Amino acid sequence: QVQLVESGGGLVQPGGSLRLSCLVSGFASEPYAIGWFRQAPGKEREGVSCISARGRIKSYADSVKGRFTISRDNGKNTVYLQMNTLKPEDTALYYCATDLRSSVSCQPASGMDHWGKGTLVTVSS
Secondary structure (H helix, E strand, O other): OOOOEOOOOEEEEOOEEEEEEEEEEEOOOOOOOOEEEOOOOOOEEEEEEOOOOOOOEEOOOOOOOOOOEEEEOOOOOOEEEEEEOOOOOHOOOEEEEOOOOOOOOOOOHHHOOOOOOEEEEEEOO
């Protein structure tokens, strides 16, 4: 059974940094693309970043380009999201997810069917 567990959230001041981790277990064989998503209060869940199975293909939402970096260590079964220059509008519950189908890209949130429980990021002074 596939499980995803996020960690690394917390309270940070504007301009600060955090690194989120997503520990993945239960894959039968080859790893899959993993996506980071976030949901702020009163808003829909949105895609933040995606990384392919081997880590060669990465994509970012326009709102985080140049500030966030996604990476993965398949030996540790972990996907990371390094978040720099954080802004108050980055405040949200952050989730990692996979659809267990694609090794290259991520579906929108509605198409992903394996989710972690999320880790809360709060950016405030």
